[in-house]
Amino acid sequence: MIVDAGLGVAGLLRRPVAGRVVSVHRKAAYLRLDTELVALVGPDVDPGPVHVRCTALPPCRVGEAVSGDGGRLAAAHWALRGPGAVWWGTTPGPLALAARDEALVREALVAGEVIATAARALGRGTEALVAAVGGRGPGLTPAGDDVLAGVVLVDRAAGGPGVEDRLQALCAGVRTTEVASAFLAWAARGQSVAPAHDWLHAVAAGDRTAASRALVRLHALGADSGRHLAAGMALGLGQLPRVVSQTARAGAGPGLRHRV
Numbered sequence: 262m263i264v265d266a267g268l269g270v271a272g273l274l275r276r277p278v279a280g281r282v283v284s285v286h287r288k289a290a291y292l293r294l295d296t297e298l299v300a301l302v303g304p305d306v307d308p309g310p311v312h313v314r315c316t317a318l319p320p321c322r323v324g325e326a327v328s329g330d331g332g333r334l335a336a337a338h339w340a341l342r343g344p345g346a347v348w349w350g351t352t353p354g355p356l357a358l359a360a361r362d363e364a365l366v367r368e369a370l371v372a373g374e375v376i377a378t379a380a381r382a383l384g385r386g387t388e389a390l391v392a393a394v395g396g397r398g399p400g401l402t403p404a405g406d407d408v409l410a411g412v413v414l415v416d417r418a419a420g421g422p423g424v425e426d427r428l429q430a431l432c433a434g435v436r437t438t439e440v441a442s443a444f445l446a447w448a449a450r451g452q453s454v455a456p457a458h459d460w461l462h463a464v465a466a467g468d469r470t471a472a473s474r475a476l477v478r479l480h481a482l483g484a485d486s487g488r489h490l491a492a493g494m495a496l497g498l499g500q501l502p503r504v505v506s507q508t509a510r511a512g513a514g515p516g517l518r519h520r521v
Contacts, residue, residue: 262316263334263343269310269447270299274344278329282321282336283439286401290321291440294329298443301341307478308348309454310447315341350458352418352451353465359504362467369460369476369495373485375404376492379412383496387416387431395435404489406441410448411493412500417451418461419501425449454482457490464498 266274273294280294288306292299300311303318319339327336334341370376375394382393390412397405413428428449435445447453456478463471479487 263341263345264304264314264316265308265346265348266313267308267310268347268349268452270297270313271347273297274329274334276331280327282323282325282327285321285323292327298439307455310452311443350452350455352458353461355419357465358419358498358501361464361498365464365469365472366495366498369491371488371492375408379408380496383500391431391435396437401438402441402444402486403437404485406437406445407486407489408493410445410453411490412497413448414453414457415494415497417449457494461494
């Protein structure tokens, strides 16, 4: 049974669709439905923009055909009832990010060559960052793209809808894996995995307990993907002006948190 689906793929589950399984991993199976990448995951995996969370991960086989009719997603040897709830992440508004807790931001910075390279490049702008780390590293989501996704998510939250087209164009120009491309594209739209959104809200609110919990969840993602994503968000926040005032902190409440 399908529990929920991220904003990037929820629509696919509500109409007729066809595709194939393209890869199978311990905690996820990636499908290509029509032209969109979908990650089937179990209930112990956090929500994300291309995640379809199921009560149990089905026994997918690479290359097998998959089809959906708007209420059921199935292959030859398994079927999932859906379409499930729609999940999307929210981000703090610019004023809330300006009133962030810098000590909590620093806790997300970890040592590493890619992160050091990203920090140097980011001082010259997001375009320089893309050139320096885009597509850099092995794996489903190279480390450079994880860092870039974190920076882009913060840029989208801080800049609002007006920056989305620019960020999407930058991310579309990165030569990388299909999985990384999908997550970069959705970061440009303000969507990432759930603990990334939780961490941004906690840092903006100065909530140390919530920030620590979100960071632990981030660090548990992949071999190093979550660590690099968190570091990217920290680098992105470090580029933003900071305002320390009760007025700004008070204005960062639910009324200014926008859905993206």
